[in-house]
Amino acid sequence: MAIDDRSPAILVRELRKTYAVPEREPGLRAALGSLVRRRTRQVEAVAGISFHVSPGEIVGFLGPNGAGKTTTLKVLSGLLHPTAGEVRSLGHVPWQRDPAFLRRMTLIMGQRNQLAWDIPVIDSFELNRAIFGVPRDEYRQRLTELTDLLELGELMRKPVRNLSLGERMKCEFAGSLLHRPEVLFLDEPTIGLDVTMQRRIRAFIAEYNSRTGATTLLTSHYMADVEALCRRVVVIHHGTLLYDGDLTGLVARFSPHKSITIDLEDGGEGLGERIPALVGPPEWIVSHAEGRLTLRVPRSETARLTTRLLANLPVRDVIVDEPPIDEIIDLVFAGRAGPAEVPPA
Amino acid sequence: MSGRAPGSLMEIYRSKFRSEIAVQFAYRGALAIWLLGLLLEPVIYLVVWTTVAASQGGAVGGFTAGEFAAYFAILMVVNQLTFTWHFHEMEWRIRQGFFSPLLLRPVHPVHNDIAENLTFKLLTFTAVVPAAIVLLVAFRASLQPSLVDVLAFIPALALAMVLRFLVEWTLALAAFWLTKVSAINQAYYVLMLFLSGQVAPLALLPPIVQTLASLLPFRWMVAFPVETLQGRLSPSEILTGIGAQIVWIMLAWGLLQVGWRAGVKRYSAVGA
Numbered sequence: 001m002a003i004d005d006r007s008p009a010i011l012v013r014e015l016r017k018t019y020a021v022p023e024r025e026p027g028l029r030a031a032l033g034s035l036v037r038r039r040t041r042q043v044e045a046v047a048g049i050s051f052h053v054s055p056g057e058i059v060g061f062l063g064p065n066g067a068g069k070t071t072t073l074k075v076l077s078g079l080l081h082p083t084a085g086e087v088r089s090l091g092h093v094p095w096q097r098d099p100a101f102l103r104r105m106t107l108i109m110g111q112r113n114q115l116a117w118d119i120p121v122i123d124s125f126e127l128n129r130a131i132f133g134v135p136r137d138e139y140r141q142r143l144t145e146l147t148d149l150l151e152l153g154e155l156m157r158k159p160v161r162n163l164s165l166g167e168r169m170k171c172e173f174a175g176s177l178l179h180r181p182e183v184l185f186l187d188e189p190t191i192g193l194d195v196t197m198q199r200r201i202r203a204f205i206a207e208y209n210s211r212t213g214a215t216t217l218l219t220s221h222y223m224a225d226v227e228a229l230c231r232r233v234v235v236i237h238h239g240t241l242l243y244d245g246d247l248t249g250l251v252a253r254f255s256p257h258k259s260i261t262i263d264l265e266d267g268g269e270g271l272g273e274r275i276p277a278l279v280g281p282p283e284w285i286v287s288h289a290e291g292r293l294t295l296r297v298p299r300s301e302t303a304r305l306t307t308r309l310l311a312n313l314p315v316r317d318v319i320v321d322e323p324p325i326d327e328i329i330d331l332v333f334a335g336r337a338g339p340a341e342v343p344p345a
Numbered sequence: 346m347s348g349r350a351p352g353s354l355m356e357i358y359r360s361k362f363r364s365e366i367a368v369q370f371a372y373r374g375a376l377a378i379w380l381l382g383l384l385l386e387p388v389i390y391l392v393v394w395t396t397v398a399a400s401q402g403g404a405v406g407g408f409t410a411g412e413f414a415a416y417f418a419i420l421m422v423v424n425q426l427t428f429t430w431h432f433h434e435m436e437w438r439i440r441q442g443f444f445s446p447l448l449l450r451p452v453h454p455v456h457n458d459i460a461e462n463l464t465f466k467l468l469t470f471t472a473v474v475p476a477a478i479v480l481l482v483a484f485r486a487s488l489q490p491s492l493v494d495v496l497a498f499i500p501a502l503a504l505a506m507v508l509r510f511l512v513e514w515t516l517a518l519a520a521f522w523l524t525k526v527s528a529i530n531q532a533y534y535v536l537m538l539f540l541s542g543q544v545a546p547l548a549l550l551p552p553i554v555q556t557l558a559s560l561l562p563f564r565w566m567v568a569f570p571v572e573t574l575q576g577r578l579s580p581s582e583i584l585t586g587i588g589a590q591i592v593w594i595m596l597a598w599g600l601l602q603v604g605w606r607a608g609v610k611r612y613s614a615v616g617a
C-alpha cells in the first residue's frame with residue numbers, strides 16, 4: 001500500500017471490538033434462570049483491522065450487515081471504546097472526545113435524526129452554530145452555500161417532523177456541516193431515499209469534498225454511491241479486512257471474468273455447431289439463444305476471443321463488460337459467508 | 346478553531362433558550378394541562394390539611410389552616426422551580442440511541458439539560474406565581490415573613506434548584522447500567538414525597554423521619570426554602586440549612602462527575 005507522505009487523517013491499527021451479548025434460551029424457565037445467572041457470549045464485531053485514510057480522500061467502507069462497519073465508524077468518531085488497537089482521527093484518540101476533535105468532525109447516520117424534532121430547521125441550525133462556536137459571519141456564508149447546494153429554501157422554516165425523509169436528510173447534512181468538519185463519517189447516508197434524492201446527496205458529498213478537501217469515510221449498501229464517490233474501497237467481512245485498494249482493483253481481483261455479449265446477423269442461423277468450436281471451453285458459454293450469445297470469459301482471454309469471434313462470425317453487435325459491481329460484492333461476501341454474528345445495533 | 350472563546354457557553358444557553366421556547370410553544374396544549382395538574386396537587390393537600398386542622402380545633406402540630414395554605418402555596422412554587430424530568434429523559438435517550446448525538450457535540454450534555462430546565466421554569470413560572478397568589482387569597486393564608494426571611498429565601502431557593510437538579514441528574518445516570526430506571530425513579534419519588542415535605546410539612550412527621558429528612562438531601566431540596574419564607578426558622582437554622590445545601594451540592598457535583606465518566610465509559614463499551 002502506498003504510504004502518503006502527509007500524516008493520515010484517519011489511522012486504524014489492529015482495531016478490535018468485542019461486545020458481551022446476553023444470551024438465553026427462549027421460554028419462561030430460561031427467563032427465570034437468567035435472573036439468577038446471566039450468561040453472556042463474546043461477539044467479536046471487529047477482529048483486528050488496519051487501514052489509514054489520507055487527508056481529502058473519499059473511501060467507501062463496504063461489508064454486509066453485521067460486518068463491523070458501523071462499529072468501526074463509531075470508534076472512529078468517539079462513540080465507542082475499542083477493546084484493543086490503536087486509532088487516531090485527525091491525530092486525536094477519538095473516544096477521549098476532546099472538544100477540539102469533536103469540532104473538526106461529524107458523523108451522519110442515515111437512520112438517526114440529530115436535528116430537534118419540533119422546531120423549524122433553521123432554529124436547530126442556529127443552535128448548532130452556538131454549540132460548535134461558529135462565528136456569525138462564517139455561519140451566514142456557509143448557510144447560504146449549503147442552502148444553495150442542497151436547495152433547502154422553504155424547508156428551513158418547517159419543523160423537522162413535517163419533512164419527508166429526503167428533505168430531512170438534506171437538512172441533516174446541512175446541520176452537520178455548518179462547523180465545516182474536516183472529517184466526515186457517513187453511515188448509510190442515502191438509505192431509504194428515492195433514486196433522485198440519492199443522486200442529489202451523492203453529488204453533494206462529491207461537491208463538499210472538492211470544495212473543502214474533507215476526508216470522508218462512507219458506508220453504503222448502494223453500489224451506485226460507492227461507484228460515484230469512492231476511488232478506494234475498504235471491504236470488511238466478519239470483522240476482518242478482505243480488501244483495501246481501488247475500486248477497479250476490487251473488480252479485477254474478485255471477478256477474474258468479463259462478460260461478452262454478441263448479437264448475430266439473421267439470428268445466427270446455421271451457426272449452431274461452429275460456435276462451440278470457436279469459443280473453446282464449453283463452460284465459457286453462458287447462453288446461446290435467438291441470435292444472442294452470452295459468454296463469461298477469463299479476463300486474460302477476453303481480447304483474443306473477441307477478435308476471433310469478430311473475424312469468424314457474422315456479428316451485428318458486441319458488448320464486452322465488467323460484471324455489475326453488486327454482483328462482485330455479492331460474490332465476495334458469499335465466498336466467505338458463514339453464520340452472521342451481528343453486534344447490537 | 347480549538348479553545349472556546351469565553352462567553353460562548355452563554356451563547357449556547359441563549360440559543361437553547363430560544364429553541365426551547367419554540368418547542369414549548371409547539372406544545373402549548375400539553376403545557377396547559379401540565380400546569381393544571383401542578384395546581385391541583387397542592388389544592389388537594391390543602392383541602393385535606395385545612396379540614397384536619399378545622400376538626401382539631403383550628404391547628405395541627407402548630408399549623409393553623411392559614412399556615413397550611415401558605416405552606417402549600419409556597420411549596421407549589423418551590424416544587425415547580427426545582428422539579429426535573431431527567432429520569433424519563435435519560436432512559437428514553439439511552440434506549441432509543443438519542444444519546445449519541447449529544448456525545449458528538451463539543452459541549453457537556455448537562456448544559457443541554459440545564460438550559461432546557463431553566464427555559465421551562467421561566468415559562469411556567471409566569472403561570473405558577475399568579476396561581477400561588479390565587480391559592481394564598483382563596484384559602485386565606487397567613488404569611489408574614491420578615492425581611493430577613495424574604496432575603497434568605499432567594500439563595501435557599503436557588504441552591505435548592507441546583508441541588509435537586511444535580512441529585513436527580515446523577516441518579517438518572519443509572520440508565521447507563523439499567524435499561525429501566527423507572528424502578529429507581531419510583532423509589533426516589535416516594536421518598537421525596539415524604540422526606541421533602543410535599544405531603545405534609547416535615548414538622549408534622551415523627552422525629553425520626555424529620556432527622557432522616559435533614560440528614561439526607563431531601564429537606565434541602567424543597568422543604569427548606571418553604572420553611573424559610575414562612576418564617577419558621579431562626580437565623581442560625583437558616584445558615585445551617587444553606588450550609589447543608591452547599592455541602593450536598595458539592596457532594597452531588599462530585600458524584601455527577603464520577604458517575605458521568607463511568608456511565609459514558611460503559612455506554613461506549615457496550616454499544617451506542
